[in-house]
Amino acid sequence: MTTARPSESVLVLGGGIAGLQAAVDIANLGFHVHLVERTPSIGGRMAQLDKTFPTNDCSMCILAPKMMECAGHDLVTLHTYSDLTRLEGRLGAFRVEILHRSRFVDAGKCTGCDDCAIACPVEVPSEFEMGLANRKAVYKPFPQAVPNVYAITKTGVAPCRDTCPAGVNAQGYIQLVKLGKFDEALEVVHNTMPFAGTIGRICPHPCETDCTRLDVESPVSICAIKRAAADHGKHIPEVEATPQERVKRAGKSVAIVGAGPAGINAAYSLARKGYPVTVFEKLPVVGGMLRVGVPSYRLPWDVLDREIDLVKNLGVKIKTSSPINGPSGIRNLFKNGFKAVLLSVGAHASLKLGIPGEKRKGVVGAVDFLRRHALGKKITVGKHTVIVGGGNAAVDSSRTALRLGARKVTILYRRSRAEMPALSWEVEAALEEGVEIMTLAAPIAVLAKKGKVTGIEVIRMRLEDADSSGRPRPVPIPDSNYVINCDMLIPAIGQAPILDCLGPRSRVKTSRWGTIVAHEKTCATDQKGVFACGDAVTGPATAIDAVDAGNRAAESIHRFLQGKPIKSTAPQIPCVRPPAEDLSGIPIVDRAGMSELSVRGRRRNFKEVEKGLSVKEARAEAERCLNCAPCCECMECVRACQANAVDHGMIDETITLHVGACVVATGFDMMDASIIEEYGAGRIPNVVTGLEFERLLSASGPCGGHVRRPSDGRSPKKIAFIQCVGSRDLRNHEYCSAVCCMHATKEAILANEHERDVRSTIFYMDLRAAGKNFQTYVARAKDQYSVSYVRARPGFVEEVEGTGDVRVVYEDTELRKKTDEVFDLVVLCQAMIPSEGSTQLAETLGIELDEHGFISTPSPLAAPVDTTRPGLLAIGYAASPQDIPDSVVQASAAAGRVAELLRRGSSDE
C-alpha cells in the first residue's frame, strides 16, 4: 500500500451532527482531529430535537452513541467552550489559534454529578430550552452532555458590583441572602471590608441607581440587604496569608495614622495579608467620621465597635489618643521599625462661612458640633438653630440639634432643593422631624449681642446656568436681604483635612485645598514608604470611597513591602446586563419598604431610626435580583462540590495548533421571527417558533412532553403551522430553508401522537418533501395523525380577545376564497440562517460567503465540499440549507476529501 502515514492532524469547527460525523470519519482514516465547539457540549442543534423525520427516531437515542464514539475516539481531542481566533498558512500547513474560554470548572475533576447546580442560587433562561425554562449559572446544556462536565456562565460583573466604589460583590451577597445563608453572605462582604453593618446603614448606595431592576419597576434595595446580612449573619474573617507568609511578613510592620474608615480598612486588608499593623488615632475613639461624624441614630456605636473588633481580632493594634504630629512624627515611626506609613487622617476641620461675626459665641462648625456630641461633651443647643449648607453634615447636624432639644431648626441652602447634595431620604426624614429648609438663601452676616449670636442676615439668591461643578450658579438678588433670629448658627459648608501629622518641611506635598497629594490609584506620596488615602487626599467623600481607598493603599503597601512595582494591574472586567428581551414578562414586585421609628419615637433620643429588614423581608427582596453577571461568585458551588473541581480563578487561554486541513461545520441559528410583525412572534404569547415547539414536545423538555401553551398552560387541541416565515421572502431571505416542511409535518405528527385529539393544519406554498420516504411520511401524517395541509401564505395572525387563541387570516389558493380560522396555538417555521458570527469567522478563515451568507462552494458538482480556499472544507447547514442525512453525507465526503488532499497532495488544486 503506497499511502505514507503522515502525522497530520485536522481541525473541525462545530460539534453538531455534521462536525461529529466528520471528526469520527477523519479520525478513522488515521488523522488526529481537533474538534472545536463553541458551547460547553458537542451535539449541536440535533440535541434539541425530540424526534427526527422521517423515521421518528428519538433524536437523543441516535445522537448519544455518536457523541460517545467521537469523544471516546483515541484520535479525537475535544475543545469545547472554545472559539477559533486566528488561521494562517496553506493546505498541509495551517497554524491556528484556539481560545479556550474558561469554564471555571476543572474538566479533569468534574464527574458531572450535578451537586453544584442544585446549590447554585442563580437562574438564567436556558438557551437549550429556547428560553422556555431556566437553568442555573453552573450548568450542563442537557443531561447527556459530552463531555459530562459543568460550566459556569460568567460573562462579566453585575452593574451593582461594578459601580460600587469598593467593588463589594453585591450580587454575591444578595443571592446568598435569597437562599437564607446570611453567614455566607456576610463572608462575601468581609472579602472586601469588615463594615457590612456600618456601610449597610449609611451608604449612599450608588449601586442601586444602576440596578437593572430599574427597567422592570424599581431597583433592588441592595444596601438594606447588606445590612440584613450583618444583622442576621455571623462570620469572623481570618488571616488569609499562609503561616509561612505570616512569618516572612512579621518583620514588615505598617503604621497607619488615623483610624477612620480608610485607615481601618487598610489595616484590615493588610492584617489579612499577614502584616502586623498599628493604627495611631488622635481621638479617644475609633472610627473617625463613622464614630464622630455620623450621628448614632443613623449608625449605632455598638454596630461600629463590633465591626472594628473584627479588625482587632486579626491582630491589629489601635492606639487611641495618640496623635502623630510634626516633622518628627513620621520619622519616628520609621525609626521605631515601621517599614511603611499610611496617612489617613480624614477631613475633620469645618470650613468657615467667611462672613462677619462668624467668631461669635453660638457659632459652631458642623463637624465640631457633631464630634463634641459624639465624644459626650456637653453642648447647649439654641432654642432656634440655623444651619448653613445642603450636605449630609448639615442634615445630620439639624436632626442632632432637634434631638438635643432645639425647638426650631432651619437649614439655609443657597441653591434649590434639587441641588442639595445630602441623601434625599435623610432630607425627608429631617423634614418629617420638623426641620425647616429655606432654599435660595445665603448668609451674609452674623448678628450678635454681647458676643452671643442673636440672628443672621440672609440674602435671597437666584440660579443661573451651571458653574464649573455642573450645578446651577447661585447669584444674590440685590437688596433682598432679611434677618432670621436664631441663638445658634452651625456652618456645614465643607470640611478640610487637619494635617498636623506633616511637619512644615515634610517631603509629602499638599495641594492648595489643603489635601495631601498622593497618586490617584496607588496612594503613594512623594516620600518613599509614605502613603496617603481617604478624605485627607480627596477631600470629604463617602465612607465607601474611603473603604476603597483603604484597600488600594493596602495593596500598594503590600506590593511596596514585597519589592514589587507599585501599579494596579487588576484586569478590566466588563460590566454586563441580561439582554432586554429577558426582562419582558417579569412580574412586578415592588421594592421592600424599611420599617422606621415613628417621628414621635425619635424625639430627644438617639435610638436607631431605620430598623432594617427582617430575615423574611430580606429574602423576599433578594428574590427580585435579576442576576446580571449572571454568576455572582457566591461560592455556593465551591462549597457543594466534593471533588473541588470548581475554580473561579481560571482564566481564558489561547493555544496554537498545527493542522493540515480545516472542516467548517458551524451549523445554523433561527432567524428572529419577531421581525415579521404580522405573524406576532414575541407579541402574541401563543405564537411560538418551530424549535420552541420542539422543546415543548420533548420528553426531556420544560413540560415533560405534555405540550402546554405559553399563555395559560392549556394543552392545545388545534395547532397551525405557518411555513416560509422569512424564507422565500424578498424582504428577508430569498432562499428556501429546505427542512421546515418536513420539520412541521414531524411536529404535527408528534403532537397528535402525544394526544390523539390534536388537529394540525400546515399552511404551505410548495410542500417540499423530496427526500427518501418523505412522501410516505406526509401521506401518513394526513391519514393517521389528522394533519391537514392548506396551500396558502397567511396574511396575518391576531390574538382573540380574552381566550388567548390565535386567528389566522389567509387566502386558500385551492378553494380560492379568503377565510380565517381560530387555533389554540400557532407555530412559525422561520428561516434558518448561518450561525451567529459566521461573517467574522469567514474573514478569519479567508473564505468567501455566497449572497445568502452561506459558505460558497466554487465547484458544487466536481468538489461539493470544497470552499474558495484550498484545504478548507465546508459541510452541513453552514454550507447550504440541508437536513441531517445530507449533512452526514457531506461530513463523510469531507473525510474523503481530507484524505485525498493530505495523503497524496493531489494535483488538481
Next chain:
Amino acid sequence: MRDQLKGMQTRLREIAAAFLERPDALCFIGWEMTPDEKETRPFFARKPRQVKRLVWNEMCHPNPASYLPGLRGSEGMIGVAVKGCDARALRELIRANQIERKNLFVLGIPCAGLVDPNTGAIASRCSECQYPVDLDYDETLGPMETPDLTVERSAPDLDAMSLQQRRAFWKQELDKCIRCDACRKICYGCYCPECIFEMSDPKWATNRGDLADKIFYHAVRAYHLAGRCVGCDECARACPMGVRLDLLNRSLRDHAKEMFSFDGAGITDEKPLLRTFSTEDPDPFFGGDK
C-alpha cells in the same frame, strides 16, 4: 371402510417389500400390532420377508418419522410410512436438518382418522387434522388431502375456565407427573443432543419435584414446541400418568392461529412461527405503536 383399510395395508406391504429389495435400502419404518392386538407400535422392517408384520389400520397412532433423527448419517436409504400429521413432522425434521430428504423413501398414507382405543370413537387428536400442502412423497396410497372429519375437541376447554379453575386444574394434573420424561422421548420435536433439563450449568431443572419445578418443566417443554407441534398428541398418549399435556400445545396452536394466522407446523414451507416475525405483528403490550 374395513376392506378399504385392508386394501391399503396390502399395498403398503407390496411397496415396502419392493423398497427393501433395493440394494441400498436400510430399513422401512411402519407399524406392527402390539402382542395384545389392541394397538400398534413402530416396526423397523429390514428384510422383504418382514413386511408381513407391517399393518395399516385405525390404530396406527405412533409417528414413524420421529425415529429418523436417530438414523441421521447412517448408510443406505430409509423407507418411512407417514400419515398426514407424521408427514408434517417429517417436513419439519427435514427443514431442521435432522434427516436428509435424499436418503428417504417417503410413502404417504391418506388416513381417514384414527380410533381412540379406550373409547372406540375417532381420536380427539383428529379434530385438528390438517394435511401438509405440496409435500413431495415418493409414493402415496391415495390423495394426501385433509379428510373432512367432524370430531369434537376433547374437553376441557381451558379458555372457558376462570383463572382459579385453570390454576386448580393444572395443580391437580401436574401433581400426577412423575417426571419420567416419556413425553420428551416420544415427541418428534425433541431431538436436542443434550436437553436443557439435563444440564448442570445453568441448572435449569431443580428436580425438587414440587409444583414450581413441574410448572417450569411443562411450560418450557410446551414453549419449545410453540409453532412446531403438529398436534399428534402422542405426548398425552405416552404419558403413564395421563397428564393432559396436549392441552398446552393446543392452546399455543390456537393462539398462534389467532394472533399470527399461523396455520400450523409443517403445513407449508413458510418459515416456522418463532423463526421469523412481521413488522405488522399485533402489539398487545400497552404503549405499543398500534
Next chain:
Amino acid sequence: MSDFEPKILVFACNWCSYAGADMAGVSRYQMPPNCRVIRVMCSARVRPEQVISALTQGLDAVLVLGCHPGDCHYTEGNYITRRRGIMLKNLLETMGFEKSRFQVNWVSAAEGARFAQVVREFVEEIKALGPSHVSTEKDTGTHA
C-alpha cells in the same frame, strides 16, 4: 395485600430502555424499590425459559423492556421479542399465571417519565395481585 412487597425482575436493552431508565434516574423520577434491572444488549436476548424459571423460583413478576418497534439498534430484535412475548404470555396464562405477571413494553432512551410510569403501574398491579401462586404453594410433590 397492602403490605406485600413484590420482587420484580426487569430486563432492559442497553440501547433504549436501559438508557430510558438512566434518563428517569437523571430526572429523579421517584419509583417503588421493587424492581431489579438486568441489562442485556437486546430484548431479543431474554430467554423465555429464563422468564419461566424466574416466575417459578420466587419472583413475583417479570418485565422485558425493549426499543419501540422500528427503533431497535439491531433493526429486528424487538420484533422477535414481541412474537416470543405474545406466545409466552399465552402459555403462562394457560398454566394459571395471572395475565400481568409477565409484561413486555417499549421505552426509548429519552422517555425517562415513561419508564417511571411503566414501573409504577406495573408494581401497583403486581402488588394488587399478591405473591405468585407458585411460591405460595411450596408443597412437596409426590416425587422427591
Next chain:
Amino acid sequence: MSRVKVGVFVCHCGSNIGGIVDVPDVVEYARDLPLVHYSEDNLYTCSDAGLTAIKEKIKEHGLNRVVVASCTPRTHEELFRRTCEEAGVNRYLFEFVNLREHCSWIHMNQPQEATCKAKELVRLGAAKAARLRPLEIARAPVKPACLVIGGGVAGLSAAGSLAQQGFEVHLVERADRLGGLTRDLWKLLPGDRPASELLHTLTSRVTGEENVTVYLNSELDEITGFIGSFKATLSTPSGKKDIDIGTVIVATGAVELEPLGLYHLGETEGVITQMGLEKMLADEKKDLGDVVFINCAGARGPDREYCGRLCCAVSIKNARYLKEADPDARVTILQRDVMAFGTEFETEYRKAMCAGVRFIRFSPDRPPTMIGKDRVTGVRIYNQLTGEESDLSANTVVLTTPLAADAGASDLAQMLKVPIDKEGFFLEAHLKLRPVEFATDGVFIAGAARFPADIGEAVAQGTAAAAKAAAPMFAGEVSVEATTAVTDPRLCSGCGTCESVCPFDAIEITQDRHGRPVSEVNAVMCKGCGACAAACPCGAIQQLGFTDSQIFEMVRSLARDGDPSGSEG
C-alpha cells in the same frame, strides 16, 4: 484456572449515592458474598484517584474479577474496562452495577429500601462477575482494495477519491463508456456548464491512475466472503475475472422512468421525456415551438409514492434553456409542488420565471389531458388558481418523470445479501446517520441507486462512501466487540433456528468433522445482539459476556435470597 477472586468497588459519587444508600453497609455486605475477595468504597470511583485505587487493589489482592457499583455503564464502562486492562485483568472480566440512576436517585426518600436494593444489585453483579470468562476482541484482516460497481458520477467520484488516497480500485461499468446518465445531458446547473466538462474532470481522476482498473461492458457475476476478504467474479468482454477485495461500493445509479401510456407517451407523437428533450437540446435542435412540461409524471402517485427530488430542477433548467433559445415560444410547466429547495434551486426557479416560463399548478385528481390524435397539438388543463378549464397550445409535451430503480438492482442485492425497499432502491443501514452504508459491514452505497440524487449529491455520496470504505482499508483490520455469539458443536443439533433468527446473516449451518450439520458464527459479522442465544432450545449457542449461566445465576441469586441482609453461602 486460578481461583476466582472478585473485587467490589462501591462509589459514593459525592452525595449522589452516598447521601441515600448506606455505602459502607453495602461494602460490608459485599465482603461476604460468594467468591468476593475484597470490597471498598470511594468518593468518586471514576476520578483519577478512584481508578488508581482499583489498580492498586487488583495488584495487592490478586483480584481477577472487578465489579464497580456506581453510575451507568453507558458512559463509563469503557473507562473501567481500560483500567482493568492496565492492571493486567482481561477487560471483559468486569461487571458494572448501577447504584445511581437505578437506585439512589429514584428512591431518594426511601433510604432503607434503597440500601437493601443496592445490596441486591451488588449481589447480582458479583454473581455475574464470578462467571465471566476472559474474551479477546475478534480481528479480521482487510485487503486495501475496493470494488466500485457502476461508472456514473457517484462511482467515478468514489473511485477517484479512493485512487487519490492510494487504494487499489476495481471500477466495473455495464456500458461501453463511463459517465452513466450524465453522458446524455446537455448543460448542468449551476452555471450552465456542459455535462461533458464535468465528466472529463471526474474521469480524469480515475483513468491514468495506475492503482485503478476499469472494466467496461462488464458486470459482477458472483461475490462471496465478508468485510476484508470478499472474492468477486466479474464477467468482462475478455472472459471471467476473479478479484480479491476488502470493500464494495454500490453505485449502480438509476434509470429515467418511461411510463408508456401515461399522457399518451409512446402513442402520440410529440410526447417525450426530459432525457429526450436533453438529447434534442444537445443536438442543437431548437424549433420545438410551444412546449408544455408535465411534472410529477408517474411520481407521487398510488403506484410510485416517492418524489423524484431533482426532476423539478431539471424541468426548470430545460424550460429556461428553451425560452432563452426561442423567447417567443410559450413554455409552460404544469406542477404539483415545485421542489426547488435550498439556495441554488430557489434562485433557478426565480430565474426561470423571469425568463418567462409560466408555472401552473394542477391537482392529482384533475390531471391535464392530451389534445391531438396522431400528433399532440395541445393540453387541456384545469387551472387551480382560476378554477376554469383551458387549453394550452403545444407542439411538444415533455413529461418530467422521476428516476426509478434499475431492474438489475434486485439481483445485485441478492448477490451482496443487502436489502432493497419496496420501490426497488437499496436500503441503507440508517436513513439519518448511516446513509452511505449497508447494515452488512464492508458494503457501501452511493448515488441514485439508494434514492434519486442530483449530480452534486451523487458526487458527495461517492466521496463519502469512499471515506467509509477507506477506514477499514486504512486500518488494515476490522475489530469487533467480543460479546459476540459462539456455538458449542457438541450441543448443536444443526436445526438452523439461530441461522434464521440472526438479523445480520452472521450464522451458517456447516458440516463438522463427522459431516454432522452444526451452526457456525462469523465473529466479524456478528453484532452481539443475542437473539440466537435466546432462540436455541438447548443453549448450544451462547452470547459471550451475557451467557445463560451468567444471567441464570443473577436471577437465581435474586430469587433465592429472602432478606438480603441475611448472609448465605
